[in-house]
Amino acid sequence: MKKKNDSEEIVSLVSLWNNFGHLTAAQLEMILKNSYNAGFRPGEVIVKQGSPASSVVFISDGLVKVYMEGSGEKNIILRLAAPGKPVLDPGLFISRRNTLTVTAVSRTEVNFVSTEILQRLSGENSSFSMGILKELSQQMFLVQNKLASVAGKRMAGRLADTLLYLSEDIFKKNEFDIVLSRKEIGEMSNMAKECVVRVLNELEEEGAVKTDSSRIIILNPDKLREISDQTSWM
Amino acid sequence: MKKKNDSEEIVSLVSLWNNFGHLTAAQLEMILKNSYNAGFRPGEVIVKQGSPASSVVFISDGLVKVYMEGSGEKNIILRLAAPGKPVLDPGLFISRRNTLTVTAVSRTEVNFVSTEILQRLSGENSSFSMGILKELSQQMFLVQNKLASVAGKRMAGRLADTLLYLSEDIFKKNEFDIVLSRKEIGEMSNMAKECVVRVLNELEEEGAVKTDSSRIIILNPDKLREISDQTSWM
DNA sequence: AAATGGAGTTGATATAAATCAATCCATAAA
DNA sequence: TTTATGGATTGATTTATATCAACTCCATTT
DSSP states (O other): OOOOOHHHHHHHHHHHOGGGGGSOHHHHHHHHHTEEEEEEOTTOEEEOTTSBOOEEEEEEESOEEEEEEOSTTOEEEEEEEOTTSEEOOGGGGTTSBOOSEEEESSSEEEEEEEHHHHHHHHHHOHHHHHHHHHHHHHHHHHHHHHHHHHHHOOHHHHHHHHHHHIIIIISOSSEEEOOSOHHHHHHHHTSOHHHHHHHHHHHHHTTSEEEETTEEEESOHHHHHHHHHOOSOO | OOOOOHHHHHHHHHHHOGGGGGSOHHHHHHHHHTEEEEEEOTTOEEEOTTSBOOEEEEEEESOEEEEEEOSTTOEEEEEEEOTTSEEOOGGGGTTSBOOSEEEESSSEEEEEEEHHHHHHHHHHOHHHHHHHHHHHHHHHHHHHHHHHHHHHOOHHHHHHHHHHIIIIIISOSSEEEOOSOHHHHHHHHTSOHHHHHHHHHHHHHTTSEEEETTEEEESOHHHHHHHHHOOSOO
């Protein structure tokens, strides 16, 4: 990787998160001095649940999954994260322990920024601070929605939610290569991998999606939304 | 209710939320001017999901439930809230719509504080701003735990979680009068009211709790924790 | 080329939990 | 006192979903 000069790096900081645009050059400088980069291969752990929370993760390239590790081997994947936003763990601001595990789904470049610094800057710059609050709220909202899905819907609805999430929030296309295994799709939708296969077939029969092993095509998003909306107890 | 002078009211603001202690007299004054009180009877709606989010709710007396309304009639109760903390809705900082409904469980006195003002003060005072961030993180952590419980545990584990939550976080006693119906306990644990009754009996047979209609006694919290820890897929 | 192993798939079975139905309260209203 | 009314309770039944077992289809190793 080629060495960059400061102004180049400052530009790249803003590309990590729009909210960095609120900071002064001096403040950005401060961040640069207190951050470091690392690369990860698929499957590698970037942040481990339970470990001390000393820094916030920014993804400069690649895709990661953010999940809770249950005892046993069943995980609950809360969301995926791509470049452009930080991965905020609620533990950062309270217990100072990570409450979530983050691992690379594809080859990933990550930027760790010291939590201390972010907090200090948050105190110095109210727009920046507001940006953190908004991002945290966004991520909390996502968890709320996941809870609503898991607690209130049947398999088809939950899987529909996951597919819509992938297509609208992550890949931003109707057709995409799902990098996740059926088991992982199951961990996003709280269902067994076998059921993912079966329900995926059902959705295909209804003409909502088309799947070809790792490729997924959303043929009819409205149909998916309709399936997502039908609750068990009607 | 007797009229209070300003200094009395400022003291009472701090009792609504410790975090107000970070503010100057002038800032507290500002809050007083932009807040108003209201009383609610059991069952009355304090904040309605979907409505414009213009203010943050502080409870000065009573108990409320905070929940997501599903289509149909099944709700998901995220948590209860008693005096001492604000009810932060993630929608406050993003969509400006409430994503949650808040209703009174017992007779409740509430203080509405304008979101605008809180945001302004958050920009002026970094300790205060950090307090908001911490509180939001706390509430997000709670939702995460609820998700883990609902997605990963069987009925007994989920109900145990709810009982521990009530005893440790809300009533702070081993013995308390549950103001909620069996149906509502079910909405906290994602199970049907009939199942609440059955599993409650199981827990009683195991000597973990004792129930007498509305009274609940936690006889053995460790036993409850043990039940909470056993996952389905061991 | 053979062998290994893992993901994906399919069908059969087991099980947790919801739903349904009936009954039993307690409290409030007439 | 009788009559409603709604929550709580109990048992029977149904249903959604997990689990188990077997098999296919790759990709990788030997």
